Amino acid sequence: MIASKTSQLDDNQRIVITGVGLTAPNGDDLAQFRSGLLAGKSGVVPYEIRYFGKTIAGVCNYDALRYQKRKELRRGTRAGSIGIYAASEAVKDSGLDLANFDRSTIGVYIGVTEHGNVETESEIYLISGYNYDTSVWSHHHNPRTVANNPAGEIALTLEITGPHYTLGAACAAGNVGLIQAAQMLRLGECDLALAGGVSESIHTFGIFAGFASQGALATHEDPTKASRPFDLNRTGIVVAEGGCIYTVERLADAKARGAKIYGELVGYAINTDATDFVLPNPERQAQCVQKALARAGLNPEDIDIVSTHATGTSNGDTLECEALRNVFRQSDRTYFNNTKSYIGHCMGAAGALELAGNLPSFRDGVVHPSINVDDLDPTCELPNLGLGTPREIGKVRRILNNSFGMLGINSVVIIEDVGAQGH
Amino acid sequence: MAPEEIREVIIEILGDIAPDEDLGSLDDAVAFREQLELDSMDFLDIVMELRKRYRVQIPEDEYVQLASMRSTVDYLTPKMSEVAK
Numbered sequence: 128m129i130a131s132k133t134s135q136l137d138d139n140q141r142i143v144i145t146g147v148g149l150t151a152p153n154g155d156d157l158a159q160f161r162s163g164l165l166a167g168k169s170g171v172v173p174y175e176i177r178y179f180g181k182t183i184a185g186v187c188n189y190d191a192l193r194y195q196k197r198k199e200l201r202r203g204t205r206a207g208s209i210g211i212y213a214a215s216e217a218v219k220d221s222g223l224d225l226a227n228f229d230r231s232t233i234g235v236y237i238g239v240t241e242h243g244n245v246e247t248e249s250e251i252y253l254i255s256g257y258n259y260d261t262s263v264w265s266h267h268h269n270p271r272t273v274a275n276n277p278a279g280e281i282a283l284t285l286e287i288t289g290p291h292y293t294l295g296a297a298c299a300a301g302n303v304g305l306i307q308a309a310q311m312l313r314l315g316e317c318d319l320a321l322a323g324g325v326s327e328s329i330h331t332f333g334i335f336a337g338f339a340s341q342g343a344l345a346t347h348e349d350p351t352k353a354s355r356p357f358d359l360n361r362t363g364i365v366v367a368e369g370g371c372i373y374t375v376e377r378l379a380d381a382k383a384r385g386a387k388i389y390g391e392l393v394g395y396a397i398n399t400d401a402t403d404f405v406l407p408n409p410e411r412q413a414q415c416v417q418k419a420l421a422r423a424g425l426n427p428e429d430i431d432i433v434s435t436h437a438t439g440t441s442n443g444d445t446l447e448c449e450a451l452r453n454v455f456r457q458s459d460r461t462y463f464n465n466t467k468s469y470i471g472h473c474m475g476a477a478g479a480l481e482l483a484g485n486l487p488s489f490r491d492g493v494v495h496p497s498i499n500v501d502d503l504d505p506t507c508e509l510p511n512l513g514l515g516t517p518r519e520i521g522k523v524r525r526i527l528n529n530s531f532g533m534l535g536i537n538s539v540v541i542i543e544d545v546g547a548q549g550h
Numbered sequence: 551m552a553p554e555e556i557r558e559v560i561i562e563i564l565g566d567i568a569p570d571e572d573l574g575s576l577d578d579a580v581a582f583r584e585q586l587e588l589d590s591m592d593f594l595d596i597v598m599e600l601r602k603r604y605r606v607q608i609p610e611d612e613y614v615q616l617a618s619m620r621s622t623v624d625y626l627t628p629k630m631s632e633v634a635k
Binding site: 267 | 566567568569594595598601
C-alpha cells in the first residue's frame with residue numbers, strides 16, 4: 128500500500144472524524160440511514176409548497192423537540208433546527224463530554240447552499256395580507272436570515288463560545304464545512320470542530336420554481352422513482368432537506384481520549400470551473416479530484432469507493448462521469464455509487480450526508496448502490512458503477528466524495544480508514 | 551373590547567410566543583419577566599401581534615406599559631375600547 132503524505136504527518140496535524148449526527152429523508156441517525164441505503168429505501172414523498180403547488184421532495188422526520196423547546200423552534204429557522212439536531216447527535220455519538228470541555232476552543236463550520244430565502248418568502252407572503260405594509264415585517268427577520276444563522280443557532284444552543292460561521296458554497300458546501308474544520312484544527316484555531324452542512328431548501332418555493340424554469344426539476348408519477356441519476360430517462364433534481372454534522376478532531380486528541388474513529392481526512396481539494404453559472408466543467412472536476420489525490424499522496428487505484436455528486440440532470444451526470452472516467456480509467460479497483468437517488472438533493476447537506484452513508488463501508492466492506500437506474504445512459508457508464516443492489520467488495524480503505532455546485536465550485540474529500548494504516 | 555377580552559387576547563398571544571410556559575397560573579400583578587422566560591424580542595412579538603391583529607400602534611417609549619398583565623390590560627383598555635374582538 129502506498130503510504131499517504133497525510134499519514135506521515137504528526138498526529139497533531141492529522142484530522143479524524145469521531146462522531147456523526149444526521150437527519151436525512153430516509154433516516155435520522157447513521158444506522159437508520161445506512162440500513163435505508165442498503166435496503167433501497169427512498170425518502171422522496173409528495174410535497175406541496177406555496178405558489179408552486181404540488182411537487183415532490185425529500186422530507187426529514189427527525190424529532191425536532193429532542194434538543195429544542197417549542198419556543199426555540201419558533202424563534203429559529205428550520206436550518207438552525209436541523210443543525211442543532213445533527214450537531215447534538217454528533218456530540219452524543221462522539222462520547223465527548225461537552226459540559227467539561229472548554230467550549231471556547233470549539234469551532235462550528237456549517238456548509239449551506241443558500242440561507243434566508245425561506246424567511247424572506249414567508250415574510251413577503253405575510254405582509255401581502257396587509258397590503259404590503261412593512262410595519263408588520265417581523266423583527267425576527269434579520270437574526271433568522273443572517274448568513275451565519277444555522278451555525279449561530281448551534282453555538283447558541285450548545286453554548287459554544289469559539290468561532291462559528293457558515294460556508295456558502297452552493298451544493299459543494301457539505302464537503303467545504305469539513306475541509307474548513309480540518310484547516311482550522313491544523314492552524315490551532317480550535318481543538319474540536321462541529322462541521323458539515325445543512326439544508327432547509329424545501330421550504331422555499333423559489334428553489335422549486337427556479338429549477339422548474341431551468342428545466343431541471345424532476346417529475347415522476349412515483350416520487351420514489353423521481354431521483355434517478357445516470358438513468359436515460361432522468362428528468363432533473365429532487366429538492367431535499369437534511370443535515371449532517373461531524374465532530375472532527377486532531378488524531379492526537381482522539382487517540383488520547385480513546386475515541387471511536389470513523390476515518391481520517393487524508394485528502395481534499397476545492398477549485399472553480401470559471402466557465403459557466405450552472406453548466407459543470409468536467410476538466411475542472413477531474414482536476415479537483417486529482418488535486419485531492421495528490422494532496423493525499425494517492426493514486427486513483429487507492430480509492431475503493433467514489434461517492435458521486437450526480438443530481439439527475441441531463442448534463443450534470445454526463446459531465447461528472449466524463450471527469451471520473453478520465454481520472455479512474457486505469458483503476459479496476461474503484462467502485463462508484465450515488466446517494467441522491469434515494470433522498471434527492473440535500474443541497475448544502477448533500478456532501479456531508481453522502482459521505483456519511485458510505486463511512487460504514489470501512490466496517491462491512493459493502494458498497495451501497497445507486498437506485499432507480501432502469502436504463503443506464505451510455506454517457507454515464509463507469510466501470511464498477513453500483514446499480515440496484517449492494518456489493519461486497521472486501522476491505523474498503525478509502526472513500527472519495529464528490530460535491531459540486533453552481534457558479535462552478537467543486538469540492539472533493541478523501542477519507543481513509545485509520546485501521547487500514549495499521550494503527 | 552372589554553378588559554377581560556383584552557386579557558384573553560394577551561393570553562392567546564403569549565401562548566404563541568411562549569408555548570412551553572404554563573399560563574394558567576399567571577399572576578396579573580407580577581411582571582411577565584418574573585414569571586415567564588421572555589426577552590425583548592418576545593415583547594416585540596406582543597407589540598407586533600397587536601399591530602397585525604387590531605392595528606393597535608404602541609410607541610416605543612410606551613413598551614414599559616406591557617410589563618405585567620394588569621399594566622398591559624390597563625394600558626390597552628382605552629386604546630382598544632372601540633376594537634371588536
